[in-house]
Amino acid sequence: xxxxKIEKVYGEYLRDLLSYSKYITKCAAASxxxxxxxxxxxxxxxxxxxxxxxxxxxxxxxxxNNRSIDYMTTAAKINTRSIVxxxxxxxxxxxxxxxxxxxxxxxxxxxxxxxxxxxxxxQREVVKLWIGGYTDYEIVEKMDISQNTVRTHLxxxxxxxxxxxxxxxxxxxxx
Numbered sequence: 001x002x003x004x005k006i007e008k009v010y011g012e013y014l015r016d017l018l019s020y021s022k023y024i025t026k027c028a029a030a031s032x033x034x035x036x037x038x039x040x041x042x043x044x045x046x047x048x049x050x051x052x053x054x055x056x057x058x059x060x061x062x063x064x065n066n067r068s069i070d071y072m073t074t075a076a077k078i079n080t081r082s083i084v085x086x087x088x089x090x091x092x093x094x095x096x097x098x099x100x101x102x103x104x105x106x107x108x109x110x111x112x113x114x115x116x117x118x119x120x121x122x123q124r125e126v127v128k129l130w131i132g133g134y135t136d137y138e139i140v141e142k143m144d145i146s147q148n149t150v151r152t153h154l155x156x157x158x159x160x161x162x163x164x165x166x167x168x169x170x171x172x173x174x175x
Contacts, residue, residue: 009049010039013057017064024068034067115164119157126153127161 014035021031038060042049050056116127122145129139139150 003043006039006043006049009056009060013060016057017060020061021064021068024065025071030071031068034064034071038063038067111165112161115161118164119160123153123157123160126150127157130154 017035017038018028018031021034022028025031025034041047050059112131116124116131119127122143125143126139129142134142136147136150139145140147143150
């Protein structure tokens with residue numbers, strides 16, 4: 001596709017693509033990067049966009065949806081693993097441009113970790129690994145326990161966490 005045509009498509013769809021990505025990521029800076037990266041990939045890979053407006057719009061929105069979800073998944077794993085692995089809590093929110101937008105997420109992470117700390121030791125370890133993105137099998141290998149034990153710890157821990165978090169939020173709302 002010619003650069004002029006891509007520039008036209010970029011100008012035509014930019015606002016919608018940015019809005020959609022920001023809706024998913026809750027971060028304007030990340031959304032700008034995601035949209036720009038998409039168009040760089042279109043140019044670099046010589047992707048031919050559909051001529052039909054509806055098909056082109058569907059393609060671009062799908063691509064932005066997938067890239068935004070990938071961004072959120074990666075960011076969540078990085079944020080959670082950095083906290084679980086004992087790194088500085090300031091690294092939980094990676095993108096400094098999104099600090100204000102992600103203050104609530106940081107507070108929720110803190111509350112979840114406080115709730116996890118109320119669990120018995122083994123349940124706490126399993127849950128921290130699980131929210132850190134480890135699979136059941138990875139937890140089995142890391143902790144040298146059976147898969148049934150991992151599932152049992154999770155099955156018992158999650159209702160406890162729900163209750164602790166519910167009471168935390170109830171106290172917050174009652175203030």
